[in-house]
Amino acid sequence: MISFASRRLQSVALTIVVLACVAYWTHWQGSVFEHSAFGTGYLLLAAILFLTLYNLRKKMPIPLWVTSTDWLQAHIYVGFSSAVFFGLHIGWRIPDGFIEGTLAGLYLATFVSGLVGLYWTRTIPHKLARVSEEVIFERIPRLRSRLRAKAEQAVLTTVRSAGVTTLGEFYGNRLQDFFENSRGLRYFLRPTSRLRKSLLAELTEVSRYLSEPERQASELLFALIRKRDDLDFHAALQWRLKMWLFVHIGLTYPLIIVASLHGLLAHLFDGGAL
Amino acid sequence: MPQLEIIVDRPQRWDVPFGDAMRDEDVDQLLLVEPFRSIDPSRFPAALPMRGILKNDSRINVYQDGSIVVREGDYGNSAFLVLRGKVQVVLEGLGREVLGWQPSQKKGFVESMAAWWRSPRLPEVRDRLSAGSSWTTNNRDQVEDLAQTRVFLQDVPRVLDGSWSMTLHQGEIFGELAALTRAPRMVTVVAEGETVLLELRWQGLRDLMRRTDALREHIEGLYRENSLHVHLRETPLLAQLPSESLAAVADATIFETHGDFEWQSPVEPYAPGRQPETVMNEPLIVEEGTPCEGLVLVRSGFARLSHRFGDGHRTLAYLGKGQVYGLAETIQTSLNQEPAAMSSSLRALGYVDVLRIPQAVLEEHVFPNVSQQAIQDAAAKHAFYCTKNHCEKQSESLGAEQGQVETPLLEFLVERRLINGQQSMLIDLDRCTRCDDCVRACAATHDNNPRFVRQGQRHGSYLVAHACMHCVDPVCMIGCPTGAIGRDTESGSVRINDLTCIGCSTCANSCPYDNIRMTEVCDRHGAIAIDKTTQQPIYKATKCDLCSDLAGGPACQHACPHDALVRIDLGNLGELSRWVDR
Ligand code: SF4
Ligand code: SF4
Ligand code: SF4
Numbered sequence: 001m002i003s004f005a006s007r008r009l010q011s012v013a014l015t016i017v018v019l020a021c022v023a024y025w026t027h028w029q030g031s032v033f034e035h036s037a038f039g040t041g042y043l044l045l046a047a048i049l050f051l052t053l054y055n056l057r058k059k060m061p062i063p064l065w066v067t068s069t070d071w072l073q074a075h076i077y078v079g080f081s082s083a084v085f086f087g088l089h090i091g092w093r094i095p096d097g098f099i100e101g102t103l104a105g106l107y108l109a110t111f112v113s114g115l116v117g118l119y120w121t122r123t124i125p126h127k128l129a130r131v132s133e134e135v136i137f138e139r140i141p142r143l144r145s146r147l148r149a150k151a152e153q154a155v156l157t158t159v160r161s162a163g164v165t166t167l168g169e170f171y172g173n174r175l176q177d178f179f180e181n182s183r184g185l186r187y188f189l190r191p192t193s194r195l196r197k198s199l200l201a202e203l204t205e206v207s208r209y210l211s212e213p214e215r216q217a218s219e220l221l222f223a224l225i226r227k228r229d230d231l232d233f234h235a236a237l238q239w240r241l242k243m244w245l246f247v248h249i250g251l252t253y254p255l256i257i258v259a260s261l262h263g264l265l266a267h268l269f270d271g272g273a274l
Numbered sequence: 275m276p277q278l279e280i281i282v283d284r285p286q287r288w289d290v291p292f293g294d295a296m297r298d299e300d301v302d303q304l305l306l307v308e309p310f311r312s313i314d315p316s317r318f319p320a321a322l323p324m325r326g327i328l329k330n331d332s333r334i335n336v337y338q339d340g341s342i343v344v345r346e347g348d349y350g351n352s353a354f355l356v357l358r359g360k361v362q363v364v365l366e367g368l369g370r371e372v373l374g375w376q377p378s379q380k381k382g383f384v385e386s387m388a389a390w391w392r393s394p395r396l397p398e399v400r401d402r403l404s405a406g407s408s409w410t411t412n413n414r415d416q417v418e419d420l421a422q423t424r425v426f427l428q429d430v431p432r433v434l435d436g437s438w439s440m441t442l443h444q445g446e447i448f449g450e451l452a453a454l455t456r457a458p459r460m461v462t463v464v465a466e467g468e469t470v471l472l473e474l475r476w477q478g479l480r481d482l483m484r485r486t487d488a489l490r491e492h493i494e495g496l497y498r499e500n501s502l503h504v505h506l507r508e509t510p511l512l513a514q515l516p517s518e519s520l521a522a523v524a525d526a527t528i529f530e531t532h533g534d535f536e537w538q539s540p541v542e543p544y545a546p547g548r549q550p551e552t553v554m555n556e557p558l559i560v561e562e563g564t565p566c567e568g569l570v571l572v573r574s575g576f577a578r579l580s581h582r583f584g585d586g587h588r589t590l591a592y593l594g595k596g597q598v599y600g601l602a603e604t605i606q607t608s609l610n611q612e613p614a615a616m617s618s619s620l621r622a623l624g625y626v627d628v629l630r631i632p633q634a635v636l637e638e639h640v641f642p643n644v645s646q647q648a649i650q651d652a653a654a655k656h657a658f659y660c661t662k663n664h665c666e667k668q669s670e671s672l673g674a675e676q677g678q679v680e681t682p683l684l685e686f687l688v689e690r691r692l693i694n695g696q697q698s699m700l701i702d703l704d705r706c707t708r709c710d711d712c713v714r715a716c717a718a719t720h721d722n723n724p725r726f727v728r729q730g731q732r733h734g735s736y737l738v739a740h741a742c743m744h745c746v747d748p749v750c751m752i753g754c755p756t757g758a759i760g761r762d763t764e765s766g767s768v769r770i771n772d773l774t775c776i777g778c779s780t781c782a783n784s785c786p787y788d789n790i791r792m793t794e795v796c797d798r799h800g801a802i803a804i805d806k807t808t809q810q811p812i813y814k815a816t817k818c819d820l821c822s823d824l825a826g827g828p829a830c831q832h833a834c835p836h837d838a839l840v841r842i843d844l845g846n847l848g849e850l851s852r853w854v855d856r
Binding site: 001071124126134135137 | 383703708833852
């Protein structure tokens with residue numbers, strides 16, 4: 001079984017060799033034909049098409065000999081290489097012209113979204129794995145409502161059986177909103193444990209005024225707050241991983257359309273190479 | 275408006291009899307021969323009459339000279355009774371080619387794509403509900419029989435010449451070992467001349483044994499005898515012994531069973547929300563510190579090796595089939611001429627069959643007959659898997675070449691009996707992006723409904739998902755009344771025959787790992803099948819089949835983009851440690 005470190009080493013070495021060859025070839029073309037834009041353009045287009053194919057592979061249910069892992073590895077290194085092809089293609093200058101500018105913008109947006117995605121897919125799993133329970137994204141709403149029902153039940157039981165309302169009032173003022181509503185976009189963009197900490201501290205604070213049955217119910221509330229916060233954390237980070245992919249794939253469609261248009265126009269204005 | 279429900283007959287246990295040709299006259303004849311003649315039919319309930327068992331759970335097979343009845347290495351779900359003629363039991367391994375092994379036929383890529391393209395887009399669509407009564411066809415011959423093997427051995431005398439074999443005659447039973455222990459066949463049996471055999475599927479055998487003490491004792495006696503015989507021959511330390519010494523060892527060997535053979539049923543300790551069983555509750559086989567009395571060989575099942583630590587016990591290793599316990603102590607005892615103290619305790623995990631060879635027998639018949647090198651080889655071969663802490667201390671002797679994992683991980687695997695899993699789905703949560711590509715790939719290749727749940731038991735960042743693990747000891751098979759769940763003859767993976775599954779949920783309740791799902795099924799228009807009598811939906815048991823029909827193997831593993839998911843033998847700690855340390 002090849003280790004991750006040696007796989008990375010091999011892939012990086014291969015990528016560097018390929019890029020060095022391409023750079024040399026471009027340089028040679030430039031000196032012979034004066035400009036190498038068609039060659040690098042086609043190379044870039046081919047790289048982009050190859051990168052897009054990964055989405056098709058993911059949709060294919062039947063295992064091919066090449067595993068999705070291998071394909072993703074190729075996707076990552078071809079993706080990095082495409083940035084070099086892009087640089088060579090535009091001659092390391094900012095492109096002018098509307099179509100060229102749009103195309104460069106689209107490419108960069110796709111490339112950067114890929115980089116961000118790579119970073120997130122390498123870092124977010126660690127964060128999720130630190131949460132005690134594994135949660136399936138689609139099941140989160142159901143689990144949330146279960147937690148809310150449990151919390152309400154615990155509080156209502158104390159009110160009904162002991163006739164005391166301290167915990168009930170605290171729940172109504174501080175916890176009801178937390179258990180009933182979603183955390184909002186800000187939390188989804190940057191999840192923190194601030195609210196969890198503050199609610200737990202407030203509940204600890206209020207514990208000194210609670211009767212025995214309420215104290216028992218508050219123990220359960222402590223656990224439920226933690227669970228709910230863990231669920232929100234999972235929801236936020238898993239949502240980010242899904243949204244990122246959505247954006248990254250979404251950008252490839254306009255990129256391919258504009259790139260094809262750019263190629264067509266380049267040929268037309270180059271003197272009828274078509 | 276499309277129809278929402280379709281009323282059908284619920285599939286029954288005997289919708290698909292084991293053999294079509296079993297007539298009432300055949301059953302009458304059978305009732306006149308032993309052991310059936312001595313069985314009291316009044317001990318059987320009306321719903322499960324003895325006649326019914328013989329008629330539906332057995333079949334009469336005629337074998338020509340040289341026909342292979344069972345092949346060594348195959349998984350079989352039935353036992354045989356010789357009705358007429360005789361068979362040769364070949365105890366020595368014959369070559370795979372001689373035994374007619376063919377590489378398995380899997381769908382190629384194009385074929386798989388075409389099947390996927392043609393498959394309905396609705397989940398759990400069935401064209402047929404059972405082989406006996408279906409809503410479109412009534413085509414019994416399409417029911418797969420995983421246990422049927424008909425291969426001929428050409429030129430029997432030449433092939434068997436020099437092989438160690440024995441002959442079984444009329445009235446003798448064979449094949450019960452594999453059928454009852456969910457283990458592969460250990461011998462090859464060949465018909466000698468035209469032979470008539472009664473083949474009894476294990477559900478029927480079990481029902482007969484339950485109600486007939488004499489038959490149960492007889493089968494258990496056979497089981498012990500055959501198990502002992504074959505197992506001793508397979509043990510490297512004993513393999514070189516001259517036959518008279520081996521016979522002496524066999525005579526003196528004590529056969530023991532610890533724990534419960536149907537270990538899933540009484541406690542279900544690993545159902546969600548239950549605490550794992552503690553070491554102390556496991557049946558003790560040998561206690562640490564007691565004087566060495568001989569060698570213990572594990573015949574089947576698992577045993578835990580533990581060492582006192584503080585107030586509890588720390589797991590050092592587990593022993594599986596073929597491994598030995600106490601070899602170092604027996605050698606030491608023999609050298610010092612006084613009993614050495616056992617350095618660890620041995621306890622049954624669920625259920626374990628062990629053989630004990632007394633120290634005196636080892637000293638008299640084994641040690642003088644084997645070289646020092648052979649003893650060392652045996653010690654190395656039988657080295658158990660152990661934890662890093664333990665093996666470091668004795669790296670020169672036991673376990674030096676074996677994979678090593680951290681103690682907590684080993685405790686986790688042993689306590690939850692996950693070591694039972696030969697193809698467990700292990701997910702590294704530090705790499706898993708929760709993209710569900712694995713789930714989608716599984717659904718796309720299995721009736722649009724994934725055969726696993728991406729949740730399960732966790733140890734740190736490792737998750738053992740709820741996917742069938744294709745266990746060494748698949749206890750899910752224990753209660754199935756129709757034999758719908760069984761081992762694939764060739765691969766040994768545990769599969770469910772959809773057409774003979776009657777949806778009784780026994781297997782789902784028996785699986786200690788909660789890896790079988792009962793699902794409602796519908797026709798091509800989405801109408802859910804409803805039982806005519808009870809008006810309840812009809813269920814089918816579904817679980818991971820390891821994508822056994824697909825070229826390229828498990829779709830889930832292939833679909834994971836981040837190298838986070840693997841199908842792995844959790845009993846093989848070497849493989850596991852390599853994967854963990856990637
Ligand atoms: S269904 Fe359960 S018991 Fe049966 S083989 Fe699969 S995991 Fe093991
Ligand atoms: S091996 Fe196949 S059937 Fe089993 S979980 Fe994976 S994809 Fe599903
Ligand atoms: S495909 Fe791999 S990364 Fe995606 S959810 Fe499954 S195990 Fe996790």
